[in-house]
Amino acid sequence: MTLSLKINQTNYDAKASFAFLKVAESFGNFDEKVNKFVGGLENLVTSLVTSEIESLVQFWTAATAHYGKKDKPSEEQIQTALEEQIEAGKDLDVLFKEAYNFMRNSGFFKKKIQNYWEQTEMMKDFGATEDEKKTNKIAYEQLMKMKAEIEA
Numbered sequence: 001m002t003l004s005l006k007i008n009q010t011n012y013d014a015k016a017s018f019a020f021l022k023v024a025e026s027f028g029n030f031d032e033k034v035n036k037f038v039g040g041l042e043n044l045v046t047s048l049v050t051s052e053i054e055s056l057v058q059f060w061t062a063a064t065a066h067y068g069k070k071d072k073p074s075e076e077q078i079q080t081a082l083e084e085q086i087e088a089g090k091d092l093d094v095l096f097k098e099a100y101n102f103m104r105n106s107g108f109f110k111k112k113i114q115n116y117w118e119q120t121e122m123m124k125d126f127g128a129t130e131d132e133k134k135t136n137k138i139a140y141e142q143l144m145k146m147k148a149e150i151e152a
Helices: 018-025 040-049 054-063 065-071 075-087 092-105 110-125 130-151
Strands: 004-007 010-013 029-031 036-038
Touching (some): 004 075, 018 040, 018 054, 040 054, 040 092, 054 065, 054 075, 054 092, 110 130
Antiparallel strands (some): 029 036
16 A cells, blocks of 8 residues: 655655654653653554544654655644645545554554554453443443544
């Protein structure tokens, strides 16, 4: 699947790569035990599924990282290009779907995303009290509903 974003008359192709992963991980939380950011790819996946608008900028920042420092578009350029698409009538749901499904279907991230959803499955039964378990089950069911919609 080829996915591109037009910025100033130049098409930038998304690429699932180590450069993508490195940038995506920076969207995670800093873990002092390992002295690096972790969980960023998973945060990005969840943010796309839950339609958090900033995740589109994060996706394209990571997806264009393979262009290198000199040639990759800036976050501001990505924001402007996305705003132009939205203002021109492109459906936000389509933008989220394209980004999520690009990652989900890429050979590079396919297994990692599959593992993430398998681990998320455990969330539905997690909790120290019955109230926590009930709350987590509701959150899990809502997330799975949004996942089904974006994958449709």
